[in-house]
Amino acid sequence: MSDMSDVKALVFDVFGTVVDWRSSLIADFTKWGSSQGISADWTALVDAWRRAYMPSMDVVRHHPERGFAKLDTLHRQSLEVLIEKFRIIGLSDADLRHLTLGWHRLHPWADSVGGLTRLKTKYIISPLSNGNVALLTNMAKFAGLPWDLIMSAELFEHYKPDPQAYLGAAALLNLKPEQVMMVAAHNNDLEAAQKLGLKTAFVPRITEYGPHQSRDFKADGEWDVVADDFGDLAKRMGC
Known part of the structure; x- marks a missing residue:
């Protein structure tokens, strides 16, 4: 030392x-999805969302002309892509906001x-x-x-x-x-x-x-x- x-x-x-983050999000989304009657592979979604973390920040890092975007914004943008990829349908804007704010919980x-x-x-x-x-x-x-x-x-x-x-x-x-x-x-x-x-x-x-x-x-x-x-x-x- x-x-x-x-x-x-x-x-x-x-x-x-x-x-x-991983166990927290999986448990949060699984409980929420069950209460809302929304079925999805939440584990796969969480893992894919985290994989999008560094690439999303790299876009900001390598394109300063676009201006800085905070992580909540990047998380929401990545989520919208993943919702389509995993074919999770019927989510409202409020639902997407709730999922994005999972990173706050x-x-x-x-x-x-x-x-x-x-x-x-x-x-x-x-x-x-x-x-x-x-x-x-x-x-x-x-x-x-x-x-x-x-x-x-x-x-x-x-x-x-x-x-x-x-x-x-x-x-x-x-x-x-x-x-x-x-x-x-x-x-x-x-x-x-x-x-x-x-x-x-x-x-x-x-x-x-x-x-x-x-x-x-x-x-x-x-x-x-x-x-x-x-x-x-x-x-x-x-x-």
Whole structure:
């Protein structure tokens, strides 16, 4: 473990690292579909929706002339395509909105709230997520996430792994990059942060993608901290 004495803030990837998006959405949509009499392969829809996540942001990243689009908008656009693909018929605009807002209703991993609460006693803690501000705020209320503030790609109009997101977070906190630690279950997120001078912590979430998990089973880089879960991270960070 590296010297952490200068670290003042921990910023967190959220989807997959703090919250269990896959199980949350599948359970939410299955229950909702049953109540509405709507039959669909919700598991397949959720998995396909997540696969559309990075490509949708890449369109924004590689076509700046189109302007920035927040994640709620990208999620809705992807959903409309997938509804056609999976031949789910009879959905109203209100139904599509309800499904899109499912990303606001994600449940935390079992160790997330307790670990964050401990870390908050010593450090500034915040999401640094591609989710938009409203999404992250509503999720925090729903899941009981004790953030000190909400930092989102929307604030910087750049999605991770663009440098502007990581450096923008440090600047908002009036901290040097090396005073900020990026916490993620995704090695590529940490790699991008480390190249910019941020400290890094890896916490594995080996069931994030369910049976489709193909990476991030372990730390693949020389990260400053490798922890078993958020409770272990809090312990290693002196909380």
